[in-house]
Amino acid sequence: MRGRKAVGTAAGKDAYWHKKAERLSKSYAGGEATYAKWRKQVLDPWKGEPSDRGGRRLVYGSEDAARGSGEMPGVYPFTRGIYPNMYSGRPWTMRMFSGFGTPEDTNRRLRYLLQHGETGLSIAYDEPTLYGIDCDSDRAHGEIGKCGVNVTTLKDMEVIFNGIPLDKVSTSMTINAPAIIVFSMYVSVAAKNGVKPHQLSGTLQADILKEYIAQKEWFYPPEAHLRMIRDIMLYSVKNIPKWNYISVSGYHIREAGATALQELAFTLADGFYYVEQGIKAGLKVDDFAPRISFFFDSGMNMFEEIAKFRAARRIWATVMRERYGAMNPRSLKLRFHSQTSGYTLTWQQPLNNISRTALEALYAVLGGTQSLHTNSYDEALALPTDEAAKVALRTQQVIAEETGVVDVVDPLGGSHYLEELTDHMELQAYEYFDRIEREGGLLEAIKKGYLQREIADSAYARQRRLEENAEVMVGVNKYREEDERPINTLKIGVDAERIQLRRLGQVKRARNMGRVGRSLERLRKAMQSETENLVPHVMEAVQAYATIGEIVKVGRDVYGEWEEPKII
Amino acid sequence: MFMENGKNRKSSDRPIRVLLAKPAIDGHDRGVFVLARAFRDAGMEVIYPGLLPTPEEIVDIAVDEDVDVIAISLLNSSHMAVFRKLMALLRKRKATGIAVVGGGIIPEDDKPELERMGVTGNYGPGTPMSEIIAHIRKRAAQARAAKWKGR
Structure with a gap:
């Protein structure tokens, strides 16, 4: 799977990460000697509690900020931001993730958002859709429309986007294992409405590696899904130039228990894997890399989060240029969406979550995010109510318009501590890349469960810290209240299931079964050939109104199932 | 934990056996993984059937493995239907x-x-593991007592 030989590394593919880490560790932590001296002369004789908390020094100095001192925004390696003007030009996109119930419910919500000036849509699908299970399957019972909108056939997508000008809006779709199917449906709905592929813009999450690592939504062994991502990539590069065909996601990795460092390292490792796959598919790196986008979590530790975003940009730019020979500045710029963290929210004293989300949103902004979703305070309990979702949106508006943080680019750049932490996380990320390489490369490491176990270890360690009060969650293990009044939460009815079953029945009666069968047979043949692009074949099947489950089944017959490695 | 193999061993001495599962279409397994380790560290035997087991599969395993407790984690609003x-x-x-x-x-x-x-239990996020473990122990003891009475 390894691509071309790295530029500037004579030792070959495997040694790149190791050498990089070694070189960085030599230049790292310039202020250590000054600190040791200060500690001996000033801190130690000081009466009181001298302590270094959480593995950090008590103070950092100018020598610690040396490495980042010459950096500026809009200039390689983009540590300080990918644009020279950042938010002074325009603020980040406030992109709120929504989707629930029936396609009609979601269509109404999307039209409402558009009427109120939104141009970026972001659609959540329900669990049966994410797992490629038809709404009339026994397994889907009780789950239709609960965590997002249900899609079983093209008909549902036609209803979701009814009356929405797909040539004018950008649509983000959080869909992974069935990405090729839902993507084909989206392009097909556009075609029916007279919109050509090259007029479309939007983002498809389609990041299957993080599914094996963290969120655990897949149908087939990794190679089969990776081939489909390759096909979406090839199709998009040729036909939909404004399409972000992948959103490499750290959010789910973090939420599964990873530390900020693990999120950084594992997500970038995934990103590099997709780059190598594109090169292997015969594309020039600068032809496809500009459309790779990222999605990160923003957690509670302020400086660690901001340093993570800065380190991510620096590493991406450096590796894209050094290792993959990218020349186009757009290939080097790491663009990312961010979302405030879900695992830091509590169901105890839920109004406190407004404070948490506001802080996390601020860190994402200080870290230079391109777009942001803020969670609602009631999300540890249920899907958000309208009122809670509005507070979450207003939180972003308060940050954008009242705090002044948008006036200056990378306003914390130059902070001794932040610069040191950026360098430190960068170094530790390379050490992780090296470890992954030693595990046999990323795919092998995932198959062995290496990354999954690292994440499970971190999740357990954090839970232990909480129980030992070594880490505080306000209202959970400190400042607890006994008799809490419950807050109102959103209830989702069972109507969605009934409506979806009825619609699927109508579709099945109306469709031409001969056409469905022929399209699925052609898809099967295409799947058996390694080189054929599957997108046109999936498109033909969805246009014949084959169901998501029928299309997934063809893949299961050809590729088989995937059983995850033992983690616990 | 350190018992002689089967010799004069009462059934009640056997470690508590828990089947821990997520019987919904949902892969968010952080919670079950954390609990699996916590239960093991508390001396219990944990059976985890992997992702997406059906209620039928869970009951089959529970009966075949003679578990004391089935512990279910559900995050996606399907709890009423599943239970x-x-x-x-x-x-x-x-x-x-x-x-x-x-x-x-x-x-x-x-x-x-x-x-x-x-x-029972029906714990939300942020519940201390010690509280859940104590509850599992209580329910397991009740389950065993009822079983002995029934024989």
Whole structure:
């Protein structure tokens, strides 16, 4: 799977990460000697509690900020931001993730958002859709429309986007294992409405590696899904130039228990894997890399989060240029969406979550995010109510318009501590890349469960810290209240299931079964050939109104199932 | 934990055996992984059947493995449908001696109904592991006592 030989590394593919880490560790932590001296002369004789908390020094100095001192925004390696003007030009996109119930419910919500000036849509699908299970399957019972909108056939997508000008809006779709199917449906709905592929813009999450690592939504062994991502990539590069065909996601990795460092390292490792796959598919790196986008979590530790975003940009730019020979500045710029963290929210004293989300949103902004979703305070309990979702949106508006943080680019750049932490996380990320390489490369490491176990270890360690009060969650293990009044939460009815079953029945009666069968047979043949692009074949099947489950089944017959490695 | 192999061993000395599962279409397994380790560290035997088991599969495993407790994690609002099915299947298999404990995202309003069905605990995020472990021990002891009485 390894691509071309790295530029500037004579030792070959495997040694790149190791050498990089070694070189960085030599230049790292310039202020250590000054600190040791200060500690001996000033801190130690000081009466009181001298302590270094959480593995950090008590103070950092100018020598610690040396490495980042010459950096500026809009200039390689983009540590300080990918644009020279950042938010002074325009603020980040406030992109709120929504989707629930029936396609009609979601269509109404999307039209409402558009009427109120939104141009970026972001659609959540329900669990049966994410797992490629038809709404009339026994397994889907009780789950239709609960965590997002249900899609079983093209008909549902036609209803979701009814009356929405797909040539004018950008649509983000959080869909992974069935990405090729839902993507084909989206392009097909556009075609029916007279919109050509090259007029479309939007983002498809389609990041299957993080599914094996963290969120655990897949149908087939990794190679089969990776081939489909390759096909979406090839199709998009040729036909939909404004399409972000992948959103490499750290959010789910973090939420599964990873530390900020693990999120950084594992997500970038995934990103590099997709780059190598594109090169292997015969594309020039600068032809496809500009459309790779990222999605990160923003957690509670302020400086660690901001340093993570800065380190991510620096590493991406450096590796894209050094290792993959990218020349186009757009290939080097790491663009990312961010979302405030879900695992830091509590169901105890839920109004406190407004404070948490506001802080996390601020860190994402200080870290230079391109777009942001803020969670609602009631999300540890249920899907958000309208009122809670509005507070979450207003939180972003308060940050954008009242705090002044948008006036200056990378306003914390130059902070001794932040610069040191950026360098430190960068170094530790390379050490992780090296470890992954030693595990046999990323795919092998995932198959062995290496990354999954690292994440499970971190999740357990954090839970232990909480129980030992070594880490505080306000209202959970400190400042607890006994008799809490419950807050109102959103209830989702069972109507969605009934409506979806009825619609699927109508579709099945109306469709031409001969056409469905022929399209699925052609898809099967295409799947058996390694080189054929599957997108046109999936498109033909969805246009014949084959169901998501029928299309997934063809893949299961050809590729088989995937059983995850033992983690616990 | 350090017992002689089978010799003069009372059934009640056997470590508590827990089947820990997520019987919904949902892969968010952080919670079950954390609990699996916590239960093991507390001396219990944990069986984890992997992702997406059906209620039927869970009941089969629970009966075959002679577990004391089935502990279910549900985060995606499917808890009422899933628990109803699970409890009905346990009745059908005459395995109501197995205790059922729930947790995840379960609204307050649903808890009384779940308790009536015999699903206890129903813990939300942020519950200390020690509290859940104590509850599992209690339910396991009750389940064993009921089993002995029934024989």
